[in-house]
Amino acid sequence: xxxxxxxxxxxxYLITGLTIGSIYAMVALGFIIIYNVTEIINFAQGEFVVLxxxxxxVFHVSAGLPLxxxxxxxxxxxxxxxxxxxxxxxxxxxxxxxxTLIIATIAASILMKGVAMVIWGKDPFDxxxxxxxxxxxxxxxxxxxxxxxxxxxxxxxxxxxSIFFNSTIIGKAMRACADNPDAASLxxxxxxxxxxxxxxxSAAIGAIAGIIVTPISLMEYDRGVSLAIKGFGAAILxxxxxxxxAILxxxxxxxxxxxxxxxxxxxxxxxxxxxxxLAVLFFKPSGLLGSVEISKMKRF
Amino acid sequence: xxxxxxxxxxxxxxxxILEVEQVAMAFGGxxxxxxxxxxxxxxxxxxxxxxNGAGKTTLFNVITGFFPPTEGTIRFxxxxxxxxKAHDIASRGLSRTFQTVELFDNMTVLExxxxxxxTRIRSSFLATGFxxxxxxxxENKIKExxxxxxxxxxxxxxxxxxxxxxxxxEQKLLxxxxxxxxxxxxxxxxxxxxxxxxxxxxxxxSLIRLIREKGITVLLVEHDMKVVMDLSDEIMVLNYGxxxxxxxxxxxxxxxxxxxxxxxxxx
Amino acid sequence: MLRISKLPIAIFFAxxxxxxxxxxxxxxxxxxxDLMVFAGIYCLITIGLSLLMGYAGQISLCQAxxxxxxxxxxxxLTVRYGMNPWLCMLIGMGxxxxxxxxxxxxxxxxxxxxxxxxxxxFGIIVFIIFNEEVELTGxxxxxxxxxxxxxxxxxxxxxxxxxxxxxxxxxxxxxxxINIIQSRTGRALRAxxxxxxxxxxxxxxxxxxxxxxxxxxxxxxxLAGSLYAHYLxxxxxxxxxxxxxxxxxxxxxxxxxHQIWGAIIGAFLITFLSYEWLHFFGEFEIIVYGGxxxxxxxxxxxxxxxxxxxxxGWFRN
Numbered sequence: 001x002x003x004x005x006x007x008x009x010x011x012x013y014l015i016t017g018l019t020i021g022s023i024y025a026m027v028a029l030g031f032i033i034i035y036n037v038t039e040i041i042n043f044a045q046g047e048f049v050v051l052x053x054x055x056x057x058v059f060h061v062s063a064g065l066p067l068x069x070x071x072x073x074x075x076x077x078x079x080x081x082x083x084x085x086x087x088x089x090x091x092x093x094x095x096x097x098x099x100t101l102i103i104a105t106i107a108a109s110i111l112m113k114g115v116a117m118v119i120w121g122k123d124p125f126d127x128x129x130x131x132x133x134x135x136x137x138x139x140x141x142x143x144x145x146x147x148x149x150x151x152x153x154x155x156x157x158x159x160x161x162s163i164f165f166n167s168t169i170i171g172k173a174m175r176a177c178a179d180n181p182d183a184a185s186l187x188x189x190x191x192x193x194x195x196x197x198x199x200x201x202s203a204a205i206g207a208i209a210g211i212i213v214t215p216i217s218l219m220e221y222d223r224g225v226s227l228a229i230k231g232f233g234a235a236i237l238x239x240x241x242x243x244x245x246a247i248l249x250x251x252x253x254x255x256x257x258x259x260x261x262x263x264x265x266x267x268x269x270x271x272x273x274x275x276x277x278l279a280v281l282f283f284k285p286s287g288l289l290g291s292v293e294i295s296k297m298k299r300f
Numbered sequence: 301x302x303x304x305x306x307x308x309x310x311x312x313x314x315x316x317i318l319e320v321e322q323v324a325m326a327f328g329g330x331x332x333x334x335x336x337x338x339x340x341x342x343x344x345x346x347x348x349x350x351x352n353g354a355g356k357t358t359l360f361n362v363i364t365g366f367f368p369p370t371e372g373t374i375r376f377x378x379x380x381x382x383x384x385k386a387h388d389i390a391s392r393g394l395s396r397t398f399q400t401v402e403l404f405d406n407m408t409v410l411e412x413x414x415x416x417x418x419t420r421i422r423s424s425f426l427a428t429g430f431x432x433x434x435x436x437x438x439e440n441k442i443k444e445x446x447x448x449x450x451x452x453x454x455x456x457x458x459x460x461x462x463x464x465x466x467x468x469x470e471q472k473l474l475x476x477x478x479x480x481x482x483x484x485x486x487x488x489x490x491x492x493x494x495x496x497x498x499x500x501x502x503x504x505x506s507l508i509r510l511i512r513e514k515g516i517t518v519l520l521v522e523h524d525m526k527v528v529m530d531l532s533d534e535i536m537v538l539n540y541g542x543x544x545x546x547x548x549x550x551x552x553x554x555x556x557x558x559x560x561x562x563x564x565x566x567x
Numbered sequence: 568m569l570r571i572s573k574l575p576i577a578i579f580f581a582x583x584x585x586x587x588x589x590x591x592x593x594x595x596x597x598x599x600x601d602l603m604v605f606a607g608i609y610c611l612i613t614i615g616l617s618l619l620m621g622y623a624g625q626i627s628l629c630q631a632x633x634x635x636x637x638x639x640x641x642x643x644l645t646v647r648y649g650m651n652p653w654l655c656m657l658i659g660m661g662x663x664x665x666x667x668x669x670x671x672x673x674x675x676x677x678x679x680x681x682x683x684x685x686x687x688x689f690g691i692i693v694f695i696i697f698n699e700e701v702e703l704t705g706x707x708x709x710x711x712x713x714x715x716x717x718x719x720x721x722x723x724x725x726x727x728x729x730x731x732x733x734x735x736x737x738x739x740x741x742x743x744x745i746n747i748i749q750s751r752t753g754r755a756l757r758a759x760x761x762x763x764x765x766x767x768x769x770x771x772x773x774x775x776x777x778x779x780x781x782x783x784x785x786x787x788x789x790l791a792g793s794l795y796a797h798y799l800x801x802x803x804x805x806x807x808x809x810x811x812x813x814x815x816x817x818x819x820x821x822x823x824x825h826q827i828w829g830a831i832i833g834a835f836l837i838t839f840l841s842y843e844w845l846h847f848f849g850e851f852e853i854i855v856y857g858g859x860x861x862x863x864x865x866x867x868x869x870x871x872x873x874x875x876x877x878x879x880g881w882f883r884n
Contacts, residue, residue, distance in 0.1 A: 041683070099626060108857070225809070225810075229809075268699060281677060390767070416769050
């Protein structure tokens with residue numbers, strides 16, 4: 001039995017924090033992909049994560065499909081939900097304002113939560129970890145193998161997104177929509193298609209986050225709200241619209257939460273990250289990596 | 301005779317209403333205004349002209365407190381104002397209009413002007429909520445004032461219409477009226493005739509002249525050279541954020557630097 | 568010119584005054600006065616929120632926090648310190664005003680989504696405090712034994728008596744708010760909503776007005792919280808959680824946030840939907856709730872209070 005020193009304890013908090021933070025970062029990325037194209041904050045983003053976890057349970061556990069099939073099938077299904085969300089809840093709104101859009105996505109999230117409750121009930125579901133639950137020891141700290149999957153997926157998603165937005169035509173078109181929708185539609189980019197795509201893409205990232213976090217923290221129908229708040233907080237902390245900001249914001253939120261819970265008080269664990277977020281906003285209203293100039297150009 | 305006397309009085313009291321000294325404005329690394337030094341005499345119409353992107357609107361934004369200048373001093377009626385917020389500057393008697401019409405389009409014509417009267421009365425939140433008699437009196441007073449202004453800008457019969465239902469020409473007039481409602485000593489007009497047809501332009505021009513006759517100094521940014529030459533007592537020319545000429549219209553018109561800036565700016 | 572006609576207000580409050588008598592004679596709605604007490608309590612909050620969101624255009628996702636501060640100020644000061652309930656109510660309003668000033672001053676400089684996040688975060692932090700400061704608040708189990716209200720020996724000890732008390736407050740707040748809307752302050756708020764740039768060019772001190780309405784909304788919410796605490800004699804944190812803030816937002820969205828009537832309509836509708844009418848749907852309640860909200864947002868962007876305007880539009884064509 002190794003002696004648990006204060007240093008290993010801190011290391012343990014850091015690793016746990018980075019793992020939770022990776023999930024927050026993924027939710028934040030989902031927020032930003034939609035926000036950059038549409039300037040909408042999709043409060044139903046947390047619901048994608050919940051659906052990801054719960055649908056995966058159906059495919060992988062109930063239907064017994066192997067991981068390599070269940071995983072992509074889940075992602076595709078949740079993407080379809082994302083597309084429906086855009087088609088049924090966002091596009092029909094005739095007088096979009098920041099308030100109506102916030103309310104519409106909140107309505108959609110309540111609706112999705114209700115449907116999830118009817119389908120899956122109120123009990124949490126478990127999923128087996130991708131590569132078992134034998135902990136790995138790392139300088140005295142204990143790491144669940146699933147933690148590595150989570151952090152690995154964040155890295156994978158980050159790399160894929162940066163390739164997508166920088167090197168593919170569709171990705172560049174989406175960025176053009178984000179920068180200047182009028183000009184984008186003038187040069188023949190179908191803005192509506194890009195919006196649809198942004199919903200699909202962000203649903204996919206949400207689904208992935210849900211699938212990989214369920215073996216760690218289980219999943220139940222009403223987890224969406226708190227995930228959405230943390231992810232939204234991360235996106236705002238980093239500076240709304242900035243991809244590196246979202247990832248940084250997520251990791252910071254997760255780390256503060258983990259250290260706060262471990263060192264100060266686990267009862268106030270949800271408060272620490274939010275207090276830090278408020279403090280940052282009060283001193284730097286556009287977030288850590290956001291720029292004032294860009295936020296002035298946005299309508300909302 | 302009377303005219304002459306007035307002129308002498310003005311001459312003896314001649315003062316600058318606005319003094320801009322060594323003002324510079326940088327956005328990030330980009331210098332939008334470089335070492336601006338100029339004065340605006342009381343009671344005149346002064347125009348600021350220059351090619352697009354010369355920094356005219358930026359200068360307005362700096363003077364009216366929307367962007368604090370990176371460097372320099374701005375004195376209005378002898379007092380430094382460069383550190384003040386826009387609403388403070390407005391309540392001291394420096395009002396403005398906007399290049400793209402910025403009316404309150406959720407309000408009627410009258411209400412727009414009444415917002416302009418905002419600084420004329422004080423009212424506490426509680427007194428307003430309990431509708432004390434003095435609140436009602438003040439409210440009636442500014443409604444009268446606002447109606448007077450609507451009469452002055454010839455929009456009295458449209459007082460109850462939504463502001464955004466007016467044609468552009470009248471919207472521009474309304475914006476000037478709203479600016480007048482703040483009881484300014486200096487009124488900054490940002491392209492008051494842009495987008496207007498000939499008749500509307502004439503209406504606006506004569507209104508601006510009437511404003512000067514009321515003793516209000518006018519600072520004007522405008523692209524329509526006919527209007528500028530017609531109205532201004534003095535002209536200042538900006539190019540790339542720098543002043544390149546200043547003086548009476550005829551002098552500026554023939555300044556080789558100005559001609560070069562305009563011709564050179566055409567490419 | 569923005570004029571809120573007096574006749575509908577008079578009719579509405581006449582109905583409110585007669586309602587307990589009517590309800591007594593119709594068994595099916597015999598328990599409605601009790602629900603109307605809750606509707607009235609919500610009305611107090613939505614009236615303030617409507618001024619803040621609908622007129623001044625500033626979003627707030629933390630009204631439940633002020634609602635809770637009022638309730639807990641009343642609860643803690645009466646139960647633990649035995650103070651006079653009316654005094655506690657005032658102290659609660661004072662604390663809420665102070666907190667609103669401290670949080671609002673930096674927050675209201677934020678725009679759009681940033682303001683939404685800041686108020687959301689503040690609301691959650693306050694909720695966590697209600698839950699965790701067990702010695703003071705009783706924690707998740709809540710707080711019992713909060714005394715009822717009485718005035719000069721008159722006890723507000725029946726549903727109907729409390730009903731009139733609450734609605735007297737609603738009436739006062741409604742008239743006060745209408746006076747604000749139809750004044751220099753109201754115009755300044757709408758000007759801020761329309762264009763902050765132009766408003767400040769007219770000499771409107773934007774941050775000052777935003778903070779004033781934010782404080783006003785907080786004080787009304789706090790009053791509502793105190794009334795709630797003294798009515799139920801029991802409070803627990805879940806009454807003041809994030810979902811309640813969202814529900815309040817939904818109320819004014821549903822009722823229509825650009826008209827003060829929307830606040831009343833929305834508070835009524837959501838109260839009756841969630842306490843009464845949607846019970847029929849059982850487990851499916853939440854789906855119906857979300858569905859209604861979504862449909863209203865899509866098809867009635869100005870809320871239910873906007874319907875007369877739509878009908879007028881039809882006739883004009």
